Amino acid sequence: xxxxxxxxxxxxxxxxxxxxxxxxxxxxxxxxxxxxxxxxxxxxxxxxxxxxxxxxxxxxxxxxxxxxxxxxxxxxxxxxxxxxxxxxxxxxxxxxxxxxxxxxxxxxxxxxxxxxxxxxxxxxxxxxxxxxxxxxxxxxxxxxxxxxxxxxxxxxxxxxxxxxxxxxxxxxxxxxxxxxxxxxxxxxxxxxxxxxxxxxxxxxxxxxxxxxxxxxxxxxxxxxxxxxxxxxxxxxxxxxxxxxxxxxxxxxxxxxxxxxxxxxxxxxxxxxxxxxxxxxxxxxxxxxxxxxxxxxxxxxxxxxxxxxxxxxxxxxxxxxxxxxxxxxxxxxxxxxxxxxxxxxxxxxxxxxxxxxxxxxxxxxxxxxxxxxxxxxxxxxxxxxxxxxxxxxxxxxxxxxxxxxxxxxxxxxxxxxxxxxxxxxxxxxxxxxxxxxxxxxxxxxxxxxxxxxxxxxxxxxxxxxxxx
Numbered sequence: 498x499x500x501x502x503x504x505x506x507x508x509x510x511x512x513x514x515x516x517x518x519x520x521x522x523x524x525x526x527x528x529x530x531x532x533x534x535x536x537x538x539x540x541x542x543x544x545x546x547x548x549x550x551x552x553x554x555x556x557x558x559x560x561x562x563x564x565x566x567x568x569x570x571x572x573x574x575x576x577x578x579x580x581x582x583x584x585x586x587x588x589x590x591x592x593x594x595x596x597x598x599x600x601x602x603x604x605x606x607x608x609x610x611x612x613x614x615x616x617x618x619x620x621x622x623x624x625x626x627x628x629x630x631x632x633x634x635x636x637x638x639x640x641x642x643x644x645x646x647x648x649x650x651x652x653x654x655x656x657x658x659x660x661x662x663x664x665x666x667x668x669x670x671x672x673x674x675x676x677x678x679x680x681x682x683x684x685x686x687x688x689x690x691x692x693x694x695x696x697x698x699x700x701x702x703x704x705x706x707x708x709x710x711x712x713x714x715x716x717x718x719x720x721x722x723x724x725x726x727x728x729x730x731x732x733x734x735x736x737x738x739x740x741x742x743x744x745x746x747x748x749x750x751x752x753x754x755x756x757x758x759x760x761x762x763x764x765x766x767x768x769x770x771x772x773x774x775x776x777x778x779x780x781x782x783x784x785x786x787x788x789x790x791x792x793x794x795x796x797x798x799x800x801x802x803x804x805x806x807x808x809x810x811x812x813x814x815x816x817x818x819x820x821x822x823x824x825x826x827x828x829x830x831x832x833x834x835x836x837x838x839x840x841x842x843x844x845x846x847x848x849x850x851x852x853x854x855x856x857x858x859x860x861x862x863x864x865x866x867x868x869x870x871x872x873x874x875x876x877x878x879x880x881x882x883x884x885x886x887x888x889x890x891x892x893x894x895x896x897x898x899x900x901x902x903x904x905x906x907x908x909x910x911x912x913x914x915x916x917x918x919x920x921x922x923x924x925x926x927x928x929x930x931x932x933x934x935x936x937x938x939x940x941x942x943x944x945x946x947x948x949x950x951x952x953x954x955x956x957x958x959x960x961x962x963x964x
Contacts, residue, residue, distance in 0.1 A: 505700075506693055513689040517682045520936070534899045535659060537582040539593065540605040546571045547596030549580055550761065553588040560592050563925035566895060567761050570596075577605065583899060586611065591655040595644055604642040609657060616658060628654045681936075688944050698954045699947050702859070705804045713805050717812040720784075724813075736820060739776045743769055746890060759892050762922055766832055770921050771889040771914045773825050774846065777818035778854050778910060779880045784810035785858025786875050789866050789960055797961045804957075807858040811851060818847070829921060842920040842927055849938065850913050856946030859953040866956070866963050887911055912938040 537551065549568050552560035568580045595602045607618040620637045629635055629644070631651040636643040644651065692699060706713065722732060743765075751764050759767035788806040795801045822843060826836055865871040887910045893902050905911055912934060919925040927935065 502696065506696060509689070509692065513685065516685060520678055520682055520685075534583045535586050535588075535609055535611045537584070537591075537607075537609045537655075537657070539580040539582075539607050540577060541570075541580065541595075541602060542577045542605070543570060543572060543596065543602045544600055545598050546573070547598045548761075549596050550594040551580075551582040551584075552592040552594070553582075553584045553590070555587055555589050557590055560590075561923060561925060562761055563919055563923035563929070564588070565761060586659060589659065591657050593653045593655055595646065595651050595653065597646070597649055597651065600646055602644045602646060603638075604644070606640065607655065609659075611659075618656070622656050623653065625656070628656065630654075685940055688940065688947070691947055692943075695947065695951050699950050701954070702804050702808075702950050705802055706808050709802060709805050713809055713812060716805075716809045717816075720809055720813040721816050736817065739772075739817070739821060740824075742776075743772060746772070750890060763832060766829060766834070766922065767892075767918070768890055769825050769828055770917050771887075772884075773818070773821045774850055774913050774917050775884055775887065775889055775910065776821060777814055777847075778850055778913075779884075780817065781811040781814035781851075781854045782857055782861070782875060782880065783872075784814055785854065786861040786865055786872050788858070788862045790869070790872075803960065804953075807862050807953075808855065811855050811858055815851070822847070825921065834922070837924070839920050839924045839926070843917065845927060846913055846916040846920065849916070849942070852946060853909055853913075853938075853942045856942065856949040858949070860945070860949035863949075863953040863956045863960075866960050883908075883910065887914055889914060906934065909938050909941050 539549075541549075547570055549570060551566045551568075553564050553566075554560055564584075566582045566584075568582070570578050570580070595604075604623070607623065609616055609618075620640060620642050623629075623642055624635050624637060629652070631646075631648045632644050633647050634645045636645075724732075746768055747765050750768070785807040788810045789796055789803070792803075792806050795806070796803050826840065830836065861871055861875055886905065887908055888896075888905070893905055893911070897905060912931075916927065916931075919927065919931075
């Protein structure tokens with residue numbers, strides 16, 4: 498074993514040990530803690546159709562769209578409505594916005610529950626000085642609070658005693674947390690062992706990519722141009738197809754199903770931000786899966802390094818992705834959401850998508866050589882079904898129960914789509930409430946990449962014979 502290899506392995510072991518300590522000592526288990534969420538119930542009536550919002554945060558005064566729930570109310574459907582908001586129990590500060598279109602809002606009751614424990618808020622607690630702003634007048638009618646509104650952005654700071662409720666509900670979960678943390682550390686350690694055992698095979702491909710970077714650049718450009726060779730519009734088709742797809746989805750959901758705003762944003766923005774990264778994932782995975790069969794004439798050449806071919810396909814798909822990121826930023830600017838420093842996080846989320854899909858591409862490209870149906874399975878099962886189980890055209894937080902939403906978060910693309918919205922819409926940093934989810938994503942991604950590379954290198958010696 499060379500000295501450089503020993504140093505790399507030693508540093509990797511130190512990193513894994515530090516990561517285990519971090520998980521045990523610092524990591525908050527709110528990711529699985531969604532099963533223990535607090536539910537806020539507000540029963541009200543209003544004199545006109547409106548949208549009511551709840552903001553919640555663990556930092557005083559920092560209310561952002563990233564931590565917000567929206568509920569639509571129409572008095573023609575029901576005179577009295579119970580609004581239900583769900584949030585994790587680590588939140589400490591709450592703001593309820595009773596709409597801007599209604600002139601009179603009658604709040605009949607406010608209560609919140611945690612694991613069947615109920616706390617009822619008193620009207621005098623809600624109407625204490627400084628809690629209600631941008632409201633013309635406030636009346637207390639028995640147990641009801643009546644708001645007379647004519648100004649913009651009315652707000653109510655809710656005095657929720659979450660700490661007291663959690664203590665009465667037994668929020669402390671040491672046994673469950675220890676089991677969860679132990680399983681998580683075990684999985685990470687097993688992946689680390691896999692990496693050390695197959696160190697040469699896993700690190701060889703990144704080394705080959707660096708060595709052949711000029712050839713990869715040339716092949717990627719030629720691959721991108723070659724997709725549309727012979728057509729009159731050429732590479733323009735690469736941009737037309739995704740735009741048409743967005744227009745079709747927008748027409749079906751916005752015009753056909755009359756979908757309203759999603760998480761407080763116009764549906765077209767919510768859709769475009771989410772689907773941009775999915776276009777790249779689908780194109781890169783499709784191309785990477787078929788890279789060995791499409792470039793079979795290069796695979797059969799003894800002197801050609803076929804390790805770079807899946808990477809070439811992923812880089813080729815990146816050209817269109819960069820265009821659509823720019824298109825999305827311009828579209829947001831047209832709606833008044835100008836670029837800011839939060840947008841720089843797109844670099845991180847693009848890198849996340851790139852590494853994840855590259856690992857998948859190495860695995861599927863190797864399997865496709867021996868099992869040609871793999872390409873069809875990828876296209877139908879993962880891409881066509883995956884676009885619907887990833888919250889691209891719908892809001893998972895408001896649609897799914899906490900348990901079901903936790904199940905959907907197993908999908909790594911959920912993390913990336915949500916990250917794009919955090920950066921472009923919600924203006925939230927990746928480290929704000931996503932620590933454990935980020936660790937989960939990179940654990941799955943590293944495992945996917947490692948397994949993909951190992952399988953690829955084990956099978957590649959037979960590629961030329963099969964093709």
